[in-house]
Amino acid sequence: MAGDYDLVVVANRLPVDRVTEADGTTAWRRSPGGLVTALEPVMQREDGAWVGWAGSPGDPPEPFDAEGVRCVPIGLSETEVEEYYEGFSNGTLWPLYHDVIVAPDYHRRWWESYVRVNRRFAERAAEQAAERATVWVQDYQLQLVPQMLRELRPDLHIGFFNHIPFPPFEIFAQLPWRAAIIDGLLGADLVGFQRAADAANFTRACRRAKGLPARSGRIRLDAEGGREVRAASFPISIDFRALSDLAQTEGVKARAAEIRRDLGDPQFVLLGIDRLDYTKGIPHRLKAFEELLADEKVQASEAALVQVATPSRERVEQYVQLRQDVEVIVGRINGTHSTIAHRAVHYLHHSYDKEEMAALFLAADVMLVTALRDGMNLVAKEYVAARHDERGVLVLSEFTGAADEFGQALLVNPHDIDGLKETVVRALRMSPREAGRRMRALRRRVQEHDVQRWATTFLQALEEHAGTRGIESVD
């Protein structure tokens, strides 16, 4: 049975989270993370449905409209949140796909839950999609959905986009269920990745784990009459215009000036904005800042570092540990280098709305993105979009997808603390002329490659590829 929507997005999270307020009432809050940042503006323009989890355990609410998007909630039980979301998605796949920065845990119970929950997402998406609709499945939490969906609805055009890295086979091979994951993804017509290297890793995994003929991003499935799956890169982006315009409003500009005043008008404001995640390299950047203050390469009285660390996956063990580590380092830096009049590190364990983020970007002389591994890192693109004044310097880790596009940023290896320190000093001392030249080039790149272009390019490639496979199987 078919539904009404010609485009259905399936993602672990809806664009909004259901939260219970102190007085017991429920409210909706914007979900965290880059996936929602990118997809929300795309779906606001489309007449499609978004299938996803509402962010807390329990029965799902009825479908509803939020921020101009039709939302179709999926329910997860308390156990499923533990086993599918915190467990297999974020205790197994997340660290495995991010270069095993921490050790992944492999538990058969978690895997069984992942299979069960993926089936629920596939069934719900199948109900929503109209005849021959396009279904676009998102990210590592739902890698089995494409195949499950194809079995339920062979008429659909199925795309998958992986927002995080796809690891080299030597790492992926650890996964006891590697062949099942490949089978799941190959249910799609088009599998999209952030970087060309991710697409190449996936193609190689198809050869090595499954012995499939796979070359130049085309994987042939002889068992399915030679059906071909395409794998390619589609670097994701942001709504450049919306953020650039927001940052030019009087309210945001005034707030940016107020932030600098409240920080005590230091000569330099450095900024980090991340989910509190071990992939983001927050301790590395704090360590570099701490040493710069200790060496007096930067005077404590002239610089302030603002670190926004948005709470994330707070019950997963490695995140609990990271929070403790970061708070110890921040405490140590402030104990040593702050005075009554001036604080060295402003650590904010909160999430903020778009206006406040835009004001923070505008207030910052140097933006520090020091991820150890990151699929793209949209914060880097947001900083650039907010800097309509063509000021500010972006220090960017080589290990982000964004580094492939941002040759004009100051690229760093965050493991190299001396190199990182030198780069931060270079950023702080850069002439306005050079900073302006670099920022203009970065802005041009994001303006020309915004999220609308990303979505259109992906969906066109999907239609072209899926269109050629014909629909004989439907009748």
Ligand code: G6P
């Ligand atoms: C990253 C992932 C998204 C995820 C987001 C927030 O951006 O690629 O799939 O939604 O982080 O993480 P959370 O676990 O809170 O959904």
